Amino acid sequence: MTEATALDDPTVASVPAPTCLEMTGVSKQFGGHQALEDVSISLSPGRVLALCGANGAGKSTLVRILAGAESADAGTIRVHGSEVSIGAPQDATRLGLSFIHQELNLVPKFTALQNMAMGADRTRRSGVLDLRGLRRKALQVQDRIGYRVPLDARVEDLTVSDRWMVSLGRSLMRDATIVAMDEPTASFTKEEAERLYAIIDELTADGVGIIYISHRLEEVLQVADDVTVLRNGRLVGSFAAADLDLGSLTRHIVGRDVAGVAHRATDVDPTTAPVLLEVAGLTREPRVRDANLTLHRGEILGMAGLVGAGRTELARLLIGADPVGSGTMTLDGAPYRPRSPFDAIRAGVALVPEERRSQGLILRNSVSSNLGMASLKDPSRRSRTYSPRRAAAIAREAVARFGIKATSVHETVGELSGGNQQKIVVGKYVLAGPQLLILDEPTVGVDVGARSEIYDIIRDLAAQGTSILMISSDFEELAICDRVVVMREGTITASVPAARATKDHLTSLCFGTADTAPSDPSALDTATLTAERDPS
Structure with a gap:
């Protein structure tokens, strides 16, 4: 009743x-x-x-x-x-x-x-x-x-x-x-x-x-x-x-309608685009074992996997946060072996970490300080010294660009909401001008409106030639990628175009229950994408 x-x-x-x-x-x-x-x-x-x-x-x-x-x-x-x-x-x-x-x-x-x-x-x-x-x-x-x-x-x-x-x-x-x-x-x-x-x-x-x-x-x-x-x-x-x-x-x-995640219409063809990063046999026991990965310039590459599959651990190896046990990495045609995240940033590789509060921000510092942190100098690169006034001006531009809600660039980051903190973490690495940006769970704790804004930032970076490696447990948002690789038990076991990377298919690949599993993920990339462009 x-x-x-x-x-x-x-x-x-x-x-x-x-x-x-x-x-x-x-x-x-x-x-x-x-x-x-x-x-x-x-x-x-x-x-x-x-x-x-x-x-x-x-x-x-x-x-x-x-x-x-x-x-x-x-x-x-x-x-x-x-x-x-x-x-x-x-x-x-x-x-x-x-x-x-x-x-x-x-x-x-x-x-x-x-x-x-x-x-x-x-x-x-x-x-x-x-x-x-x-x-x-x-x-x-x-x-x-x-x-x-x-x-x-x-x-x-x-x-x-x-x-x-x-x-x-x-x-x-x-x-x-x-x-x-x-x-x-x-x-x-x-x-x-x-x-x-x-x-x-x-x-x-x-x-x-x-x-x-x-x-x-x-x-x-x-x-x-x-x-x-x-x-x-x-x-x-x-x-x-x-x-x-x-x-x-x-x-x-x-308070309004918001568009969902749409598949990215890409101009990137992995069969012809220049290779930016190549990883061969990368190993650090027990989480990463003989991982092989190829990432092309301007490509958005998604990475799916279950908890404990080794995705975050692989990202840490790519930026030098953990030492590599064995294997090789090549960045833009040259050997790449960063000894620290600072080395990686100097080489143009940056990681937006999964745990933003403990790994990506200094909560007691200001918005301006956090946004300029990854550059370690004047973000404009016009000076060899750090200028607080210039950093504040650039921070104000970044606040407007990334839609960060703060009373001023001098506000303490710890006082902001989780979504705005995430935008600052993304923003500070974008300001560093990386040629490769790794995003580990980039929309965790981010509302539906801000999530769409972060996707736009990712697309814009790729359009400007930045390569993106996007790790996500939300398989639906991987639709913005050009292709998706699957990591399972420390090894990359599959690679599929994002248009075919449905939630059900990715879940099956993560558990190893898909009807077909490629023995050579790199070979699958070329064959599948070529067939998609030429159905005959």
Whole structure:
């Protein structure tokens, strides 16, 4: 029976649905910026509430207030019907709230087990920490996730994907009644994401309420029961997920229609275009084994693969962040063996890392400082010395060019939204003028509007002759590439034109279940692309 019917019939009592969380009239201001203004949300036990909005809409700020990491200027919070005050993360934990933040918030020097155990109540009667019990619980959680991370490995030695699993595991170590997940599948492929969805189903079946934040709108519609949309810190509306489709949800978020990812009509012919980078037998055990790769000038080359396939590790070898075990690299016809990322940048090779906050930015520095960092001198290259005034002028041009939302180029980067931080990471390497730009998960945590802008930047760079290597777990966005290679168990096992690189086909290649798998990826490139241009 609808609410309207209940109100029309005086004999029928309207019984409100029970809630495990209510945030009412929440407002928050940072300096002169209104991050949240009179926002209200409601979550029921056993349901998934998706928070959607563009970067800077206020989603993460709302969750940080709930987690006790920020304090609201106004508003009330009720947990299971009782008004509460959450002044610190410990308060949130005691109330049964658990969080997977977009920034992960792990301690790099601690082991995976130590990070998972943080905040978990596992002490003996004597007050001594029950280490055996914690390890046993951690193993049970990993079995539940279906993904094993070495518990005694330090987090700083783990891959970004492994760190995500540690963060997810830490949230499941606690007996929480409300779990907030901020971009939990950002670095996941379809199969890893499906595993998380199954965990969410288990949690909601047990009556746990889930707050879910994701820029992957298809998964929002798949996972969520209810959707609340924010825009510029204000509430746009709350909707039943069943009443939304991709188009309507996008319009609510952006305020206009946004075109999807279209296949790039390319002029690059790998059979004739000059080769910029050639990799032969590149190996660094245990993640990269005998990798072979050819990248042509002006080409956008996508790289697909499962978590742990070795994609990020290969990128680190290409920029000298890790030493090569064996194999050769040739850049623009000359031997290439960078000893550090600085060497790579001098040679015209740059990497936009997957983990922007810890690897791509100095959060306490200004927008201008971060944008000019990769150049290590005046970005205009007109002077051998660094000029703050000239750097600020170039930064203002870059802010306009890349659509970065900041009050000024002197604003601290840590105060910006995740999407604007990502644009700064991309922008600082574009300003360095690389001949090869490697992008590792370039649209992680980026809203649908900003994502389209980043795609435009990539296309423009390629049109100007820059070669692009784009690593992505979102197989649909690889449609902007000229071709896509697949990495599996440390080796590049397949190469297909992007027009044929569908999500299903790439997933099959990643798992090795495709009908045909090439033994020589380079040979497939030429044969397939030639056949595509000449169907006869």
